Amino acid sequence: MxxxxxxxxxxxxxxxxxxxxxxxxxxxxxxxxxxxxxxxTAALPARLCATLPSSVARRAQLVLGFAPHTVFIDGDVDGLxxxxxxxxxxxxxxDEGPAALDAWLHQACAxxxxxxxxxxxxxxxxxxxxxxxxxxxxxxxxxxxAIGVTKPEGLLVxxxxxxxxxxxxxxxxxxxxxxxxxxxxxxxxWLQHPFALDGAGDLLVLRRTAKTRxxxxxxPPLSTQQHQAWDLDGLGPAxxxxxxxxxxxxxxxxxxGVEPLLRQLLVESDRxxxxxxxxxxxxxxxxxxxxxxxxxxxxxxxxxSLEVAVLxxxxxxxxGPHTRARPQRTGRIGPRxxxx
Amino acid sequence: xxxxxxxxxxxxxxxxxxxxxxxxxxxxxxxxxPNAPLxxxxxxxxxxxxxxxxxxxxxxxxxxxxxxxxxxxxxxRIVLGWSMPGLESLIEPLLACDFIRPGPATPDxxxxxxxxxxxxxxxxxxxxxxxxxxxxxxxxxLDAHARRKRFFESVGQCPVLPETALRRALLVGxxxxxxxxxxxxxxxxxxxxxxxxxxxxxxTVYDIDEFLLSFLREASRExxxxxxxxxxxxxxxxxxxxxxxxxxxxxxxxxxxxxxELFFSRALALLRPNGRLWTxxxxxxxxxxxxxxxxxxxxxxxxxxxxxxxxxxxxxxxxYESDWVELAKTEASRAKHPADDFxxxxxxxxxxxxxxxxxxxGHIEKLENARMTRTxxxxxxxxxxxxxxxxxxxxxxxxxxxxxxxxxxxxxxxxVALRADRTxxxxxxxxxxxxxxxEDALRSFALSLYKADAVDAxxxxxxxxxxxxxx
Numbered sequence: 001m002x003x004x005x006x007x008x009x010x011x012x013x014x015x016x017x018x019x020x021x022x023x024x025x026x027x028x029x030x031x032x033x034x035x036x037x038x039x040x041t042a043a044l045p046a047r048l049c050a051t052l053p054s055s056v057a058r059r060a061q062l063v064l065g066f067a068p069h070t071v072f073i074d075g076d077v078d079g080l081x082x083x084x085x086x087x088x089x090x091x092x093x094x095d096e097g098p099a100a101l102d103a104w105l106h107q108a109c110a111x112x113x114x115x116x117x118x119x120x121x122x123x124x125x126x127x128x129x130x131x132x133x134x135x136x137x138x139x140x141x142x143x144x145x146a147i148g149v150t151k152p153e154g155l156l157v158x159x160x161x162x163x164x165x166x167x168x169x170x171x172x173x174x175x176x177x178x179x180x181x182x183x184x185x186x187x188x189x190w191l192q193h194p195f196a197l198d199g200a201g202d203l204l205v206l207r208r209t210a211k212t213r214x215x216x217x218x219x220p221p222l223s224t225q226q227h228q229a230w231d232l233d234g235l236g237p238a239x240x241x242x243x244x245x246x247x248x249x250x251x252x253x254x255x256x257g258v259e260p261l262l263r264q265l266l267v268e269s270d271r272x273x274x275x276x277x278x279x280x281x282x283x284x285x286x287x288x289x290x291x292x293x294x295x296x297x298x299x300x301x302x303x304x305s306l307e308v309a310v311l312x313x314x315x316x317x318x319x320g321p322h323t324r325a326r327p328q329r330t331g332r333i334g335p336r337x338x339x340x
Numbered sequence: 341x342x343x344x345x346x347x348x349x350x351x352x353x354x355x356x357x358x359x360x361x362x363x364x365x366x367x368x369x370x371x372x373x374p375n376a377p378l379x380x381x382x383x384x385x386x387x388x389x390x391x392x393x394x395x396x397x398x399x400x401x402x403x404x405x406x407x408x409x410x411x412x413x414x415x416x417r418i419v420l421g422w423s424m425p426g427l428e429s430l431i432e433p434l435l436a437c438d439f440i441r442p443g444p445a446t447p448d449x450x451x452x453x454x455x456x457x458x459x460x461x462x463x464x465x466x467x468x469x470x471x472x473x474x475x476x477x478x479x480x481x482l483d484a485h486a487r488r489k490r491f492f493e494s495v496g497q498c499p500v501l502p503e504t505a506l507r508r509a510l511l512v513g514x515x516x517x518x519x520x521x522x523x524x525x526x527x528x529x530x531x532x533x534x535x536x537x538x539x540x541x542x543x544t545v546y547d548i549d550e551f552l553l554s555f556l557r558e559a560s561r562e563x564x565x566x567x568x569x570x571x572x573x574x575x576x577x578x579x580x581x582x583x584x585x586x587x588x589x590x591x592x593x594x595x596x597x598x599x600x601e602l603f604f605s606r607a608l609a610l611l612r613p614n615g616r617l618w619t620x621x622x623x624x625x626x627x628x629x630x631x632x633x634x635x636x637x638x639x640x641x642x643x644x645x646x647x648x649x650x651x652x653x654x655x656x657x658x659x660y661e662s663d664w665v666e667l668a669k670t671e672a673s674r675a676k677h678p679a680d681d682f683x684x685x686x687x688x689x690x691x692x693x694x695x696x697x698x699x700x701x702g703h704i705e706k707l708e709n710a711r712m713t714r715t716x717x718x719x720x721x722x723x724x725x726x727x728x729x730x731x732x733x734x735x736x737x738x739x740x741x742x743x744x745x746x747x748x749x750x751x752x753x754x755x756v757a758l759r760a761d762r763t764x765x766x767x768x769x770x771x772x773x774x775x776x777x778x779e780d781a782l783r784s785f786a787l788s789l790y791k792a793d794a795v796d797a798x799x800x801x802x803x804x805x806x807x808x809x810x811x
Binding site: 013021166183231273281292296324 | 458460461462464465466468469470474507510623624626627630642643644645646647656657658659664693694696699701735737739741743744746748750754755757759761768770772800802803804805807
């Protein structure tokens with residue numbers, strides 16, 4: 001199956017819940033789909049996942065709905081800049097690299113009606129900023145930069161995936177940002193398989209007000225150590241025994257290009273557990289239950305790049321036709337929790 | 341009423357002191373008394389009836405009260421806004437403690453507001469695309485959900501959000517666009533029938549819950565929406581008059597093979613040729629649903645991942661969610677259970693997937709003795725826990741890398757791991773599954789060793805995780 005066909009199927013399946021979608025956004029979805037197909041695999045930063053075409057189109061539609069003249073995109077693996085540059089001028093910065101990402105984006109934006117500049121904008125110069133922090137500990141600096149370049153009363157579109165919501169909640173409150181809109185679970189990530197992950201990210205639209213202040217060194221009143229747990233159900237027959245888990249560890253190691261400090265496999269009658277520790281301290285514990293066709297993956301401390309690599313390898317090695325990957329979910333809207 | 345006391349909710353505390361009249365008899369299902377004064381359950385109160393215990397929740401005080409099962413029937417009458425024969429002596433005290441209020445039942449503004457705010461998280465994404473008639477249907481759904489105030493957990497009731505009910509109805513379509521359809525809600529805890537009727541369809545509801553049937557009759561009358569409502573236990577044979585009647589059936593069974601086979605078999609008998617069945621499936625059981633649909637010759641027309649969002653009786657999002665799948669009745673479709681057969685015994689109230697117990701994650705920050713977090717010390721911690729709890733912590737493994745030390749051991753059904761980080765001065769405890777006695781011992785020993793002067797602790801729980809942070 002071609003990437004186009006696979007992505008279309010995933011897009012309908014995961015984004016098809018909203019009535020009337022895509023409606024007038026259909027051209028944006030098609031453009032996002034074409035961009036996804038044209039992006040070289042090497043252009044994806046290790047820490048980030050691409051999002052489904054409908055998610056990119058939704059983001060574009062949301063931004064364009066505010067009719068901005070200038071937009072800053074802090075991190076763009078989806079080609080959002082190319083969608084927006086037809087209607088407004090765009091600044092893009094990809095701190096995570098790689099160079100191939102900017103090269104691809106340059107090409108994608110070529111010929112657009114408005115300018116696409118690959119540099120950070122001047123202070124207080126843009127109407128709206130779109131950002132996703134690749135890790136909890138970089139969120140304060142990213143948010144500080146976003147606030148700094150956005151005009152007073154301008155808007156920030158913050159993309160959040162668990163487990164960053166706890167930090168983000170403190171940051172938003174601390175920075176004095178006004179929450180304008182909250183769109184839950186519309187940012188659907190997909191892995192290279194291609195395989196869409198359950199538990200999509202949220203979009204928060206925030207306003208920079210006269211009270212907004214942000215210090216990049218601000219540390220939320222929590223430990224910086226976050227964790228994330230994933231449940232993969234309905235695994236295929238390859239997820240059969242300790243050998244499979246050992247091979248998975250080797251695949252992760254190859255993908256990461258770093259020798260782990262610890263790679264320990266424990267074999268028990270009904271389950272096998274892999275503990276994998278990288279030199280940075282990033283750790284994942286995988287508990288495979290072949291009889292239940294289930295694997296639990298616990299990342300502690302959470303490291304987005306290890307998480308993406310492990311999920312990619314898990315899905316490539318173990319997924320069957322009905323495998324689903326469920327993360328621990330973002331559980332907050334501002335100061336209150338949503339589950340109960 | 342039963343304990344616990346004291347309550348933060350004054351009205352629950354007052355209710356706790358009341359008893360039923362000694363001559364009150366249960367199970368009479370007394371009909372309405374004409375011209376009797378009507379009362380309704382006060383705003384912010386919800387009744388949840390469970391298998392073992394039943395409770396009244398006061399949403400405004402975040403409090404609940406366990407209730408005697410003998411109160412269930414009178415409470416259901418109050419929720420329905422019916423008269424209270426045999427309970428006249430309780431009216432004054434119930435009014436005095438603001439448990440009931442005079443007048444017929446109306447949508448509860450507290451619940452309505454909470455549901456609207458939950459709905460908004462999803463509705464914001466598509467509200468602009470809704471037709472005026474769809475918006476009216478949504479308002480009616482919101483009113484109906486805010487008026488119900490009673491949940492029957494014993495039969496797996498956990499309703500979808502009103503906005504989800506609307507989306508389900510919109511997939512059938514507006515009768516002005518697709519023509520009037522004969523639609524059956526096979527079980528309607530979700531009140532989708534309200535939206536379907538508001539969109540112009542001929543709607544029938546089959547359910548086994550007497551309260552829900554009464555509630556839908558009241559709602560149908562109040563909202564002037566024609567609904568055909570009938571009690572129906574799907575395990576019983578279907579009557580001839582019920583068969584081949586419907587163009588579309590919507591159902592949300594529990595995700596297990598028995599349920600799928602029973603509900604799909606009955607749907608096949610109830611549907612007209614080429615009819616459509618929309619069904620829910622919890623994502624981990626997607627493979628099972630596909631398997632059963634294939635066995636019964638029901639091709640999948642559409643599969644919408646995580647379409648259905650549910651809420652709990654606390655009027656918060658429920659962790660449960662489900663896919664929404666359209667199946668087609670074809671000439672090749674074959675029921676597992678013939679329409680004339682009784683289908684017993686079946687084990688309907690369960691979910692067929694590996695439901696792991698919650699994971700426990702504990703963080704102890706700003707350790708007072710970080711240097712005592714080496715392999716030797718963490719092993720001692722394991723030893724102490726094993727001794728006190730008599731739980732074997734086997735297959736231990738340790739890793740010491742300068743800035744941090746990791747210790748891991750097997751539990752009878754999982755694992756426990758400790759991770760000491762001497763750069764951040766933090767100790768993290770991970771346990772899967774969460775075993776309270778073990779966690780208690782582990783945390784107590786860890787605190788006595790590393791955190792004698794803890795200033796506060798924060799607990800964050802979900803269905804999948806217990807997280808505790810000690811500072």
